[in-house]
Amino acid sequence: MLIENKNKNNGEKAQISLRQSSTFGVPTATGVDLSNVLNGAPYEQFRKEVALDIRRSRGTFFTAPLLAERTARELISRTGITSKVVDPCVGMGDLLLAYARHLPIRSKIEDTLADWGEVLHGMDVCADLALTARLRLKALALYRHGLRHNKLRILGEFPNIKVGDFFDNVETLAEYPAIFINPPFQQARTKERLSWSSGQVSMAAVFLSKLLEHVSSSTSVMAILPEVLRCGSRYTKFREHIASLGFGGNYTSHGRFDQHADVDVFSTLLSRDEFSGVWAPATRNHEQRVISDKFEVRIGTVVPHRAKNKGAWRKYICAKSVPLAAESFEPQSSIRFTGTVFDAPFIVLRRTSGPSDKRRSKPTTIFSDGPVAVENHLVVLLPKDRENGLSNCHAACRVLRNDRTQNYLNAQMRCRHLTKAVVENIPWSHND
Numbered sequence: 001m002l003i004e005n006k007n008k009n010n011g012e013k014a015q016i017s018l019r020q021s022s023t024f025g026v027p028t029a030t031g032v033d034l035s036n037v038l039n040g041a042p043y044e045q046f047r048k049e050v051a052l053d054i055r056r057s058r059g060t061f062f063t064a065p066l067l068a069e070r071t072a073r074e075l076i077s078r079t080g081i082t083s084k085v086v087d088p089c090v091g092m093g094d095l096l097l098a099y100a101r102h103l104p105i106r107s108k109i110e111d112t113l114a115d116w117g118e119v120l121h122g123m124d125v126c127a128d129l130a131l132t133a134r135l136r137l138k139a140l141a142l143y144r145h146g147l148r149h150n151k152l153r154i155l156g157e158f159p160n161i162k163v164g165d166f167f168d169n170v171e172t173l174a175e176y177p178a179i180f181i182n183p184p185f186q187q188a189r190t191k192e193r194l195s196w197s198s199g200q201v202s203m204a205a206v207f208l209s210k211l212l213e214h215v216s217s218s219t220s221v222m223a224i225l226p227e228v229l230r231c232g233s234r235y236t237k238f239r240e241h242i243a244s245l246g247f248g249g250n251y252t253s254h255g256r257f258d259q260h261a262d263v264d265v266f267s268t269l270l271s272r273d274e275f276s277g278v279w280a281p282a283t284r285n286h287e288q289r290v291i292s293d294k295f296e297v298r299i300g301t302v303v304p305h306r307a308k309n310k311g312a313w314r315k316y317i318c319a320k321s322v323p324l325a326a327e328s329f330e331p332q333s334s335i336r337f338t339g340t341v342f343d344a345p346f347i348v349l350r351r352t353s354g355p356s357d358k359r360r361s362k363p364t365t366i367f368s369d370g371p372v373a374v375e376n377h378l379v380v381l382l383p384k385d386r387e388n389g390l391s392n393c394h395a396a397c398r399v400l401r402n403d404r405t406q407n408y409l410n411a412q413m414r415c416r417h418l419t420k421a422v423v424e425n426i427p428w429s430h431n432d
């Protein structure tokens with residue numbers, strides 16, 4: 001399969017075949033330096049040749065060696081080297097390469113290639129990527145045999161790494177003891193019927209749920225996934241669905257995927273023997289009072305690109321108009337809006353907040369004579385006790401600014417968006 005690439009300068013469509021790329025050393029040249037095939041050079045070339053919007057729409061972001069190695073090691077320490085392992089979205093083979101670094105080699109390269117070919121399975125919708133994965137695995141085998149400059153040509157090695165669509169082949173995954181996956185992350189509408197969501201969803205969730213619906217009871221699945229699946233309120237039903245299939249798994253947060261993909265990720269080793277739950281947030285101590293005891297937490301209701309400019313004039317605040325470090329703010333601008341509005345005083349927090357931010361919650365108290373329309377990039381905290389609303393807002397702002405809250409948010413949320421549930425459970429504590 002060729003990847004279609006749109007040339008931004010003239011709008012013409014060009015077709016890119018990775019097979020023609022000299023950087024992969026494929027397959028004619030003799031004396032190829034194999035370390036160039038094993039390091040990040042193929043991915044670098046891929047990024048040059050395939051436009052970012054196409055990479056995004058196909059989810060072709062490949063796992064960096066350190067993350068691949070950590071997750072491979074964790075998988076192997078749980079399952080041992082299994083008779084076969086499959087990456088159903090193999091890309092350029094980075095996960096299988098990390099796995100193969102742990103495979104034994106034989107005295108003859110042909111025997112090593114034959115053994116590895118039995119163990120390593122994979123598929124990708126893109127034929128060029130599947131071929132690149134096979135070439136790189138062959139390069140690794142040669143390299144480990146000390147054949148560091150060699151001819152790279154596929155002569156039938158790695159027959160189980162094929163071109164294929166995950167959704168057409170998912171039933172075949174039932175037979176694997178170990179699955180190693182980093183699925184595409186893009187948001188899309190899927191043709192799959194989902195019991196846990198509708199509309200646009202992260203394809204990573206669609207791939208994972210489909211996979212877990214089909215694997216056998218003894219399969220272990222090591223998955224690299226976007227953090228939003230672990231802690232986003234939108235994915236609560238998805239997590240419940242995974243748990244209802246009998247799976248559980250711990251998780252490790254890894255922060256940003258890499259310098260080319262600005263998305264926070266975690267890894268998880270899922271199996272039906274694991275009873276730790278599906279990425280359950282730390283359990284709440286019911287003695288501990290939390291924000292939702294005193295405040296109703298809502299998400300702003302104005303979605304700017306959908307606003308119809310109809311209805312009564314309302315005071316309006318958005319993430320850009322509310323000053324960041326202010327104690328309080330009185331809205332100056334107005335919009336016409338028919339949806340839900342909020343009576344002041346109340347507190348707002350920006351929903352975007354990264355783990356690298358010094359302060360993740362920067363509260364501002366909003367004053368206004370009339371009801372206020374609030375953009376959906378803001379979290380709204382409405383005091384339940386309206387009579388003492390203002391003093392409760394001041395007290396909550398102190399809680400929201402203190403170090404304990406920042407630590408709580410960092411522990412709970414590695415992704416960039418504060419969710420309603422996480423804000424509701426912020427401990428009500430004045431101690432720093």
Ligand SMILES: C[S@@+](CC[C@H](N)C(=O)[O-])C[C@H]1O[C@@H](n2cnc3c(N)ncnc32)[C@H](O)[C@@H]1O
Pocket residue numbers: 058059060061062063087088089090091092093094095123124125126129164165166167181182183184185
């Ligand atoms: C995030 S990349 C991961 C690649 C590799 N496993 C890694 O970790 O570096 C996801 C891969 O899935 C492939 N892919 C997308 N849709 C697919 C499908 N329906 N079936 C199989 N592969 C698919 C993409 O071409 C891409 O190579």
